[in-house]
Every structure is written in structure tokens, then in C-alpha cells.
Amino acid sequence: MNIAMLLEMAAEGDPERIVLGSHDGGITAAELLERSRRAALYFEQSGAKAVGYFGLNSDVLPVTLFGAALAGVPFAPINYRAPDEQLAGILGRVADGLMIADDDEVERLGACGAQHIVTKGELAAAIAEPRSGEHPFVDPEEIGVLLFTSGTTSEPKAAVLRHRHLVSYIISSVEFLGCEPSEAQLICVPPYHIAGIAAVLSSLYAGRRIMYLPAFEAGAWVRLAAEERITHAMVVPTMLGRILSAIEDAGVELPALRHLSYGGGRMPLELVERTLRDMPGVDLVNAYGLTETSSTIAMLTPHDHREAFASDDPAVRARLGSVGRPLPSLEVEVRGTDEAALPAGEKGEIWVRGEQVAGEYVGRTVLTEEGWFRTRDAGWFDSDGFLYIEGRLDDVIVRGAENISPGEIEEVLMAHGAVAEAAVIGIPDAEWGEAVAAVVVLHPGTAATEGELQDWVRTRLRSTKMPCVVEFRDELPYSPTGKLLRRVLRDELAEGVSEAS
Amino acid sequence: MQLKAGARLRSATDTCEVVVVRAPAEPVDLRCGGHPLVPMDADVTPQSPEAGFDQGTQLGKRYSDEELGIELLCTKAGEGSLSVGDTILVVKGAKPLPASD
Secondary structure, three states, X not given: OOHHHHXXXXXXXXXXXXEEOOOOOOEEHHHHHHHHHXXXXXXXXXXXXXXXXXXXXXXXXXXXXXXXXXXXXXXXXXXXXXXXXXXXHHHHHOOXXXXXXXXXXXXXXXXXXXXXXXXXXXXXXXXXXXXXXXXXXXXXXXXXXXXXXXXXXXXXXXXXXXXXXXXXXXXXXXXXXXXXXXOEEEEOOOOOXXXXXXXXXXXXXXXXXXXXXXXXXXXXXXXXXXXOOOOEEEEOHHHHHHHHHHHHHHOOOOOOOOEEEEOXXXXXXXXXXXXXXXXXXXXXXXEEEEHHHOEEEEEEOHHHHHHHHHOOOHHHHHHHHOOOEEOOOOEEEEEOOOOOEOOOOOOEEEEEEOOOXXXXXXXXXXXXXOOOEEEEEEEEEOOOOOEEEEEXXXXXXXXXXXXXXXXXXXXXXXXXXXXXXXEEEEEEEOOOEEEEEEEEEEOOOOOOOHHHHHHHHHHHXXXXXXXXXXXXXXXXXXXXXXXXXXXXXXXXXXXXXXXXX | OOOOOOOEEEOOOOOOEEEXXXXXXXXXXXXXXXXXXXXXXXXXXXXXXXXXXXXXXXXXXXXXXXXXXXXXXXXXXXXXXXEEOOXXXXXXXXOOOOOOO
């Protein structure tokens, strides 16, 4: 049992189905399997102990992923946006690996210490003809994928996903060849992110054609979606608003589009509502998951979205801001600081257990003896089992003896008519240890003052949660996967504080 | 036989292949078409399934018995039914989830 088995099954079940590339001239399941087998033999014969991938999304990615799996070596997609120093650190950890790279990255990779670089073109040439050889037996315990998590500190962690975790996730959540041959998924999440890996495995197992957009740009996304009759896509919050605007600007319709899933960061409520209004025929799924859990562990389904959107009951309506219910194959609990499970309505840390949960970094597992993974995310369940995420526990602001969750204040700020985006962070404070600070982006053509927003928060929450400072910006810093980069804001604002003092 | 999660087995008499998703702690008498399953590289003697064990297996379906704590994924379809002794394993009827990746 390894992830290549999923491809073998697809090739067995419907060998002629186009699974990768354009509806006109794309690659069939049988062809993808053949290319992956040749790539595996090439990797084996090169003696690589791991196969890296450094560059933009392309049809080479699935071939490399499955080729590594068939060869029994870890696949390690690497963030091509990482600064040189960090990149050198990452490359040092896969030093005996072979790097599949874009042409224009070869020089930089070499300078950062990569020993064995093969361009995508060179790989294509190497697998153009059949190769002879045997594939080894790959134990499900072996490492399938290594992902270097961005981390909030300097040294990135290498998260380990074993074959059994990824396979468990796919076979428990995806119906084998469950979709029509006309379905096609547009992938524009980065290849070095768990969402990029899970998208390949899920789509292939479902029988859904994969179409890559190498770099996200809203206009290009809309054009490709129209040309390729895209039915499914995954987007992060920063992409969705731009896509909706691009559709409006171009005056196009996407009649084939019927399913959008989103995740990776907090989606502004008004954007979810706008999508439900503008695209009533499109199913929305909000997915919550982590690298360490092989992707999704909870989801708000299309039915949940429509029910909440149509409801006058505030508790039901509020579910649009939740991540839905845990997958049936998993256990999810919210626990207090004493590690005991908390009842509905109480906030704590989210713990998860299940066969897809890896909870491991190179050299150490972080699962408890009973198999639980602590997500370090704060959240709570409502009485109907819907899970609400408050943000990272590390982002909790400790003001005096009070723990303040930034998510709650951000939601209140975003409920103000003029505020488009909001970030709340803790900044050093001589008196309280930490103080609450807010950075906001206003909607174009609107205005709000610092005092007005401070009053807005104070009257809706309480004075200790009122930001002592509100900064106005044109945009907030986000990671490519839509995560708000609070660390960047904290550093910038902390610098401002020390300069001022 | 003692099963191990991740192990791949095949029918001794038809084309069915499975991978063990969940293995019971105790050894079990796992069969397909009424005949014990064999390792992937074992010789196969084509034979019709025994009466009552001929409902076939479907590629991509999971076959399980909750009580026995066993779950198999069919990676290649065949004519026989999967069973533990005389107990036929049933298709796990999980409701498909919407796509999330």
C-alpha cells in the first residue's frame, strides 16, 4: 500500500480517461502510470535517496510524486519562494536527493548547495523511452512525502507523511472513480503545500482531470477555467475575491464551474456571502486541515453553506464562519489546559486522532501515546457539532493575566462597514506585557478613524480587548496559501514601538 | 492467516486483488470465492467461485466486517465474494464526501 497504488487503481479502473492536462490532448491514467514507472526506474538507477521538486506547478509534478513513490523514496517538494539562507538549510536535509527543477532555478539551487539537479526537460527526455527494471516493494510505513512547513521561527520543520497516512486519507474521504469524465479540477495551490499534494491524490482517485495553473493571476484563472470547462477548484481566501472581481470585469460566465473549496486561512464572511449570492449554482466547501493531518479534517459542506445562508436563526447563520464538522473517519476534541475534553461552547485547543494523522517531524513524533495530535489551533464546537477556529494558540495575546484571542476582535472589526481586512496582534507593552494592536485595510472609497474603530470594538467586546493602536494599510501580508503573516506584522509594529520609545 | 495493514493479497481462483486497510489482532480465515487468499506472487488456478460466494468484488470498494475489525480495499475486481470463513464481507457504505482539496 503506497500512494502509487492509487494511480495503479485509476489506471486499472479507467485506463483511457484523461487525468492530467487539457481536455484536448491531455494524459490518460494509463499514460501517467507508464511515465511514473519510467521515472521511478530513472530515480532508482540514479541512486537518489529522495526526490525533490523545485519550481512551479506543472504536469511533471504528478509524474515526480508517483515516480518517487514507486521507487520507494520520499518526495520532497520545496518552496521556491524561500530565501537563499532558508533554502540552503532545507537542501542540506535532503542532500542525497535528486532535485527536479525549473530551468531558471538551476543556478540558484546549485549556489544553495544542491548536488544533483535534473531539469524538467531532462527528466522528460530520460523517460521518453521505456526503461527496464523492477520496482521495489514499498512498505506502507515508509515516508511518502516530506513537507517543509513554513513555521513561525527561522528553522523550517520537515513534516513526515507516511504512505499509510496519505492512502488512509484518500480512501476514507474520496469515492473511487466517483466523478463524471467531464469533471476537471483547476489547481493553483503551491506544489510544496499539503493542499497541492492532496489535490493530486484526491482528483486522480476520484477520476477528475487535473489542470494546472502554474502561477495564480485572477484573469488567467478565469480564462483557463472557461477554456478548459473547469468544474472544480480549490482557492485560498486571497484568490477568491480577485476571481469574483475578474469574472465581473471580464463579463464572462463559467457555466461548467460547480464546486469551489476554500481553506488555508480565515475567509471573510462577506466574501462567502457574496460568492453564495453571485454563484448560486456553485457548491462551496470550507475545508480545515493541517500538513500534519494529511489535509482535511473538518469541512463545511455545500448543504451546510446553503442552510446557513438561508437561515434567520443567528446560531445557524453563524455556521458560515465555521469549518463545519469533523470527517466521520476521525476524532476531534477541544481540550482545556488540563488536557481534558471540553463541552460545546467552551474554547480550548483542537486535538485530532485518526489513521490519516501523521503528527511527525523528521526524527520525532509529536503524537501522544494514545495517538492524539495537538494542532496548536484554538477553537470550539457549537451544540450541533460545528467547529469554529479561533486561530493559532501561539497568536493568543496575553495582556496582564488575560488571554485574548485575536480572531474574536478581527471578526468584530470586519463587521464594521468600512473594514475589508483586519489583523489583530500582540505588541510588547511595558505595563501589561503585551498590548492589543490592530492593522486594517479599508474598503475603497470608505473612511474610518482610529478612535471610531476603537469605540466599535470597546462597545461590542470590552475595554481590555480594544486595540491601543489601529494602523491603516493598503494590504496585509499573506503567505501564498492565504495565511495571514502575523509574525511579519508583529515584527514591524514591535520595531515601531521600540523606535518610538 | 495473520493479516497486517498494508499487505496486498490476491484470490487463488479469480482476478481479485486486495490491500488490507484494517487488520484484526487475531488470525482470520480470509477467502475469496470460498478459497483462501494467497500472496501476490502465488500461482493462481482459475476456478469458478463456490456457490454462495459468487457475488463478485468491485474495484475501489472497501469490504469490511465491523465485528471482526477487518477492512479490505479491492484494488482489482473479480468474480468471487470476500469472506472470513462463511461470513461474507459487505461493502462499506460510507456516504461520499464533497471534494475538499
